[in-house]
Each structure stands twice: as structure tokens, then as C-alpha cells.
Amino acid sequence: MRYHFVLNGYLQNCQKLMQEMKSFKETYLSAVEEGVTYLYCQSEETARQLNGRLTENARVLIAKEYVPEVVLKVLEELANPEDLYIFGSDYAGEELAVRLGARLGGSSLTSVSSIQIKNGTKAGIKAGKMVYSNHMEAIFRMKKGPYCIGLAKGLTKAEPYPGQMYIAEVHNCYEYDAASYIIERSFEPVEQEESLEEAKVLIVAGRGIGKKEHIALLQELAERIGGQVGVSRPAAMNAWLPMNHLIGVSGAMTNPSVCITAGISGAAAFYAGIEKSKFIVAVNTDEHAPIMKNADVVIVEDFRPFIEALDKILEKS
Ligand SMILES: Cc1cc2nc3c(=O)[nH]c(=O)nc-3n(C[C@H](O)[C@H](O)[C@H](O)COP(=O)(O)OP(=O)(O)OC[C@H]3O[C@@H](n4cnc5c(N)ncnc54)[C@H](O)[C@@H]3O)c2cc1C
Structure with missing residues (x-):
């Protein structure tokens, strides 16, 4: 089993996600074989401008705008059912983790703050998340791969390895027509109520x-x-x-x-x-x-x- 990071390069604060992922890696993944970083972003240039890296090499998925269907389609094609996919703590990471797990018949969990992987193998992966307003940590057994997790917000941060990402592959997603997935766009104002x-x-x-x-x-x-x-x-x-x-x-x-x-x-x-x-x-x-x-x-x-x-x-x- 290998682990891979799936990183949202459309976000301004992508660096913060990388820091959380790096800390998660150092704390929980030392016994697991390293995979790649999947970076979904607007252009190869964006990927090259990122400061720091999480794994030896990266695969970049390029599309002009972020449309979940487009990213999912590529991830679905590339995913290995034995592997662990770690998504960021942002809104897109949460959505993609659940949808990829469901599409490939694997397991998924969001807001994950810890993971136990015995001997670095897929046998009995257990992931932890805080529940009931942070009063308790619940431990979930993930039974089927691919194992897709979204990280919890506010995990400790660690600086990614210095230097640029080594881009091993570029997947141009333009061929998947984003427009065909979007029927209509509208914006709803966010409720600004007193909490x-x-x-x-x-x-x-x-x-x-x-x-x-x-x-x-x-x-x-x-x-x-x-x-x-x-x-x-x-x-x-x-x-x-x-x-x-x-x-x-x-x-x-x-x-x-x-x-x-x-x-x-x-x-x-x-x-x-x-x-x-x-x-x-x-x-x-x-x-x-x-x-x-x-x-x-x-x-x-x-x-x-x-x-x-x-x-x-x-x-x-
Ligand atoms: C791990 C766990 C976590 C949970 N977390 C939460 C939580 O955060 N918040 C939460 O709310 N619940 C939570 N629950 C569920 C909780 O245990 C209760 O089931 C829930 O609170 C019951 O909601 P209720 O009072 O609306 O419904 P009910 O228990 O069904 O009560 C309805 C009440 O309405 C009354 N009633 C009926 N008709 C009328 C009427 N016309 N006028 C006036 N009164 C009427 C009835 O007499 C009854 O007392 C949790 C449960 C578990 C196991």
C-alpha cells in the first residue's frame, strides 16, 4: 500500500494545506510507502511556483477552473484500489475524498485527525476524528480500498521539503468538458447571523x-x-x-x-x-x-x- 496526497492548487492558501499534510505524514505515515502528490490547479506554471513539496514527485492535473467532476474523472482513472489518498482540509478536499471513495467502492472519512496503519499495510486501517463538539475522538475502521481521507482543519503544521516539486506527469484535463457538468450557476449570500x-x-x-x-x-x-x-x-x-x-x-x-x-x-x-x-x-x-x-x-x-x-x-x- 502507498499513500498519496491530493492537493488543491486553486486555493490561495494551498501552502497551509501542504503544511498540515506534511505534519500528518511525519506523525503517522513513516511506516507506509510513499506515493505521489496529485496537484489539481490552473496551469503547470502554478505548480512550478509552489514553494516546497510533500513527496519525491508530483502529478499535475490541469484545468482552467475547478470543477469537481473533472478532477474526479482523472483521479478515478489513476487511483489504485490498494492505496491511501489524503485530501486537504479545505472544502474541495472534503468533497473529493467522499466522492472518490464512493465511486471506486472504497472507504472514506473526513475531518481525520489521526490514522493507525499496522505494519504499513492495508490490514485494519483505523482513522480517528473528533466528534460531539470536540469532546471525544471516534475511531473508524476503514475496510475497503481505496482509502480516501480528508484531513481535519487546524492540524499542526510542518514546513514541506524545500525546493520545487518535481513534476513527473502532467494531465491535461481540458478534454473533459467542464461546461457539460454545469447546468446553471448562481450565488447565494452566506447567512450572516449572530452565532x-x-x-x-x-x-x-x-x-x-x-x-x-x-x-x-x-x-x-x-x-x-x-x-x-x-x-x-x-x-x-x-x-x-x-x-x-x-x-x-x-x-x-x-x-x-x-x-x-x-x-x-x-x-x-x-x-x-x-x-x-x-x-x-x-x-x-x-x-x-x-x-x-x-x-x-x-x-x-x-x-x-x-x-x-x-x-x-x-x-x-
Ligand atoms: C451520540 C448522540 C448524540 C446526540 N446529539 C444530539 C444533539 O446534539 N442535539 C440533539 O438535539 N439531540 C442529540 N441526540 C439525540 C437525542 O438523544 C434525542 O433523541 C433528541 O434530542 C430528541 O429530540 P426532541 O426532543 O426534538 O424529540 P423527542 O424526544 O421526540 O421529543 C419531542 C417532544 O415533543 C413533545 N410534543 C409533542 N407534540 C407537542 C406539541 N404539540 N407541543 C409541545 N410539545 C409537544 C413530546 O411530548 C416530546 O417530549 C444525540 C443522540 C446521540 C445518541
Whole structure:
């Protein structure tokens, strides 16, 4: 088994990715046979301008713009099913690692911070990643090659070997027509909300609110009082709000002045995310739900009339 790096040369901070990869190599890969660095970038010139190298030689995949399909197509052709492919901690590295693993019937894991490869062979590769807001490291066995991993952000950095890359091969990807993969382009503004961790008033929706449309009721109330809306895991899994609104050990750990929970049972994994609240109001139809024991005020009722009534009172005040 050999290991290879797959590096995003379209990025301004490609050097930072190289430093993380070099540190990963020094810490975990000394017993594994070195492969090559696959650098995907705009031109051979870009590759030549890079300062430092990770492996003895590099294969450069050239395309005018970054289109995942184009890079994947070449990697798919070149990949060896026995080998380990290490992608950077950037957005493209994460996507390519998962998609290459899936296409070639191998294994993939992202945000990897450690790896164990017994005797440098593929038998029992185990990769580690931090989970539950960095509270625990989970170890995953990777069973089938090719083994595709994306590195975690913020790994320690080591300076790559000095000198230019030795470019062993250049793959011109122009022949794969990027345009045929892109049906339409549009840009969506990034949500610039206050982070949930900083919210002074938090309203959290759980499975008990029943459906996505009911989130709007909570959003109206939150807007009126300058608060934020979060969700429990079932609500996030139903896509009632994006995953960055998840509260609990797998999401945001908050400490608002006031937290109102609606249709939330109060499971331990959720409650850890709101336990630092100064004042908790729980609205639940079940008076025996665990959240009721931990709340300062409990409302045993359907969440909807309560939220609507509260909104009306606040509208008048
Ligand atoms: C390792 C691990 C990590 C996890 N991490 C998280 C995490 O970070 N965040 C998280 O949220 N969960 C997490 N979970 C899941 C967690 O254990 C619970 O399953 C989850 O929090 C339950 O969400 P809920 O309260 O919305 O749903 P439920 O437990 O189904 O509760 C729904 C509640 O709504 C009430 N209800 C029903 N209808 C109404 C109504 N009309 N009005 C008012 N109340 C109503 C019900 O009485 C019930 O109490 C994790 C689980 C595991 C195993």
C-alpha cells in the first residue's frame, strides 16, 4: 500500500494545506510507502511556483477552473484500489475524498485527525476524528480500498521539503468538458447571523412542533425579541433548519439569558447544549418529559397557542 496526497492548487492558501499534510505524514505515515502528490490547479506554471513539496514527485492535473467532476474523472482513472489518498482540509478536499471513495467502492472519512496503519499495510486501517463538539475522538475502521481521507482543519503544521516539486506527469484535463457538468450557476449570500453561542435569547424547536412550516412561528417570535432559533437533532435531520442551527453535544453549546424550548423532550445530548442558560422555559404537552425537571418555568400545553399568545403580548408591549 502507498499513500498519496491530493492537493488543491486553486486555493490561495494551498501552502497551509501542504503544511498540515506534511505534519500528518511525519506523525503517522513513516511506516507506509510513499506515493505521489496529485496537484489539481490552473496551469503547470502554478505548480512550478509552489514553494516546497510533500513527496519525491508530483502529478499535475490541469484545468482552467475547478470543477469537481473533472478532477474526479482523472483521479478515478489513476487511483489504485490498494492505496491511501489524503485530501486537504479545505472544502474541495472534503468533497473529493467522499466522492472518490464512493465511486471506486472504497472507504472514506473526513475531518481525520489521526490514522493507525499496522505494519504499513492495508490490514485494519483505523482513522480517528473528533466528534460531539470536540469532546471525544471516534475511531473508524476503514475496510475497503481505496482509502480516501480528508484531513481535519487546524492540524499542526510542518514546513514541506524545500525546493520545487518535481513534476513527473502532467494531465491535461481540458478534454473533459467542464461546461457539460454545469447546468446553471448562481450565488447565494452566506447567512450572516449572530452565532447561536452568542445569542442572548434562544428559542429551540424540537420534533414536537410537528412540521417545518411551524418554524416560521418561532422565527417571528425570535425576531420580535431579538433572539435566535435553534433546533434539536430530529428537527435538524428533517431539514426544518440547516445543521448549523443544531443545539446539543453534536452542535452548538449555548449560554443565553433566556431559552424557550418548544416540543423538546430534553434528552441529555440535547440538554448539554442549553444547560448554561440562565432561565429555561419549557413548553411540552407531556408534563413528565425530562426537560420539565430542568426548566425554571414549565408550560404543559401544545406549543402553538402558547407561542402565538406570547407573540401577541410582546407585539402590544
Ligand atoms: C451520540 C448522540 C448524540 C446526540 N446529539 C444530539 C444533539 O446534539 N442535539 C440533539 O438535539 N439531540 C442529540 N441526540 C439525540 C437525542 O438523544 C434525542 O433523541 C433528541 O434530542 C430528541 O429530540 P426532541 O426532543 O426534538 O424529540 P423527542 O424526544 O421526540 O421529543 C419531542 C417532544 O415533543 C413533545 N410534543 C409533542 N407534540 C407537542 C406539541 N404539540 N407541543 C409541545 N410539545 C409537544 C413530546 O411530548 C416530546 O417530549 C444525540 C443522540 C446521540 C445518541
